[in-house]
Amino acid sequence: MQNSPFHGPTREIGVLLFDRFSNLCLANAVEPLRAANTLSGRGLYRWQFLSIDGAGVVSSSGLPVQPDAPLSRHPGGDYLFVMPSYGFRRHSTAPTLRALRAAARRFRVVVGMDTGAWLLAAAGLLLGRRATIHWDEITPFAERFSDVDVRPDRYVIDGDRITCGGVTTTFDLILDLIEAQHGAMLRLDVASLFLHSDRPLARRADQGQGRHAPYAPVVDAALSVMRRTVETPLPVAAVAQATGVSQRALEAAFRRAFALTPQAVYRGLRLREARRLAEGTPMSVAEIAARCGYADPSALTRAFRAEFGASPRDLRRAAGAGTG
Numbered sequence: 001m002q003n004s005p006f007h008g009p010t011r012e013i014g015v016l017l018f019d020r021f022s023n024l025c026l027a028n029a030v031e032p033l034r035a036a037n038t039l040s041g042r043g044l045y046r047w048q049f050l051s052i053d054g055a056g057v058v059s060s061s062g063l064p065v066q067p068d069a070p071l072s073r074h075p076g077g078d079y080l081f082v083m084p085s086y087g088f089r090r091h092s093t094a095p096t097l098r099a100l101r102a103a104a105r106r107f108r109v110v111v112g113m114d115t116g117a118w119l120l121a122a123a124g125l126l127l128g129r130r131a132t133i134h135w136d137e138i139t140p141f142a143e144r145f146s147d148v149d150v151r152p153d154r155y156v157i158d159g160d161r162i163t164c165g166g167v168t169t170t171f172d173l174i175l176d177l178i179e180a181q182h183g184a185m186l187r188l189d190v191a192s193l194f195l196h197s198d199r200p201l202a203r204r205a206d207q208g209q210g211r212h213a214p215y216a217p218v219v220d221a222a223l224s225v226m227r228r229t230v231e232t233p234l235p236v237a238a239v240a241q242a243t244g245v246s247q248r249a250l251e252a253a254f255r256r257a258f259a260l261t262p263q264a265v266y267r268g269l270r271l272r273e274a275r276r277l278a279e280g281t282p283m284s285v286a287e288i289a290a291r292c293g294y295a296d297p298s299a300l301t302r303a304f305r306a307e308f309g310a311s312p313r314d315l316r317r318a319a320g321a322g323t324g
Contacts, residue, residue, distance in 0.1 A: 012077025013047035020060045020087035025114045028171040029081055035190045036178050050074055052096055060086050071099050076106025082116035097123040109160045113170050117163040121145040131163040132156045184258035185268040218243050219257050222250055226266045230273050233293040236262045271307045274300060278312040279319040285312050
């Protein structure tokens with residue numbers, strides 16, 4: 001996920017919903033973004049729900065949503081998430097396709113989620129592009145749109161077009177975008193909040209195409225050891241031994257996964273636990289330091305300030321959690 005095309009403190013997102021959209025796809029798209037905002041304490045992402053004409057839509061499981069605006073009235077922004085899910089063929093109408101073509105000029109990146117690639121292709125927005133779609137539709141999609149380079153990947157990024165292969169791959173995509181824009185530690189924070197596997201996804205030489213395959217479980221195992229030993233941190237050599245690999249192999253795996261050393265990730269996990277305790281408990285800074293493997297409160301405060309730009313007490317006051 002190199003050379004992200006996104007800039008600025010807040011990414012503006014339009015979420016275009018159609019009747020029979022998938023609740024799970026919607027949640028997998030916006031809940032990780034909400035979590036990134038919450039965990040970072042900043043408004044990294046902002047979104048509006050849209051429909052083609054502004055009328056209400058109903059999900060495949062009967063959840064009604066009243067959009068904020070019709071697509072035509074949205075001024076544009078960083079992403080347009082196109083989410084038709086189960087009713088995609090009947091939504092491929094001339095007015096819808098015109099609206100998508102017009103919107104593509106206002107949004108920097110258009111994302112076809114689940115079966116959204118079908119509407120993007122029908123609107124001519126994937127001509128000569130690499131793309132994927134829900135795996136049940138790969139063959140008919142390739143037959144219908146011979147001018148699209150169809151790939152059986154989890155998701156595909158081709159310049160200012162992104163397509164996903166299903167609702168769970170939407171979660172993978174959003175995690176990878178969070179990592180590309182705000183770093184591996186925020187990705188880990190978000191993934192952990194949802195009990196999502198921490199196992200990173202292997203980048204091939206053609207990075208950013210969504211051709212991902214899991215690494216061996218070594219990174220998952222090492223992260224598990226690190227989380228269990230936040231209070232009494234181990235040397236990296238001992239973490240490697242606990243996962244059954246050499247220290248050199250563990251360091252190489254972490255560099256591939258996060259572009260960080262195991263030491264940096266371990267420290268990040270300890271500091272994020274300290275932040276959680278500072279914001280959510282009445283523990284003193286001395287108690288938090290002891291719980292997170294720091295020999296004294298001043299050492300924790302220095303590391304905490306370097307990581308988060310504020311002391312534990314500052315964050316506690318901002319969170320309204322009391323004093324300590």
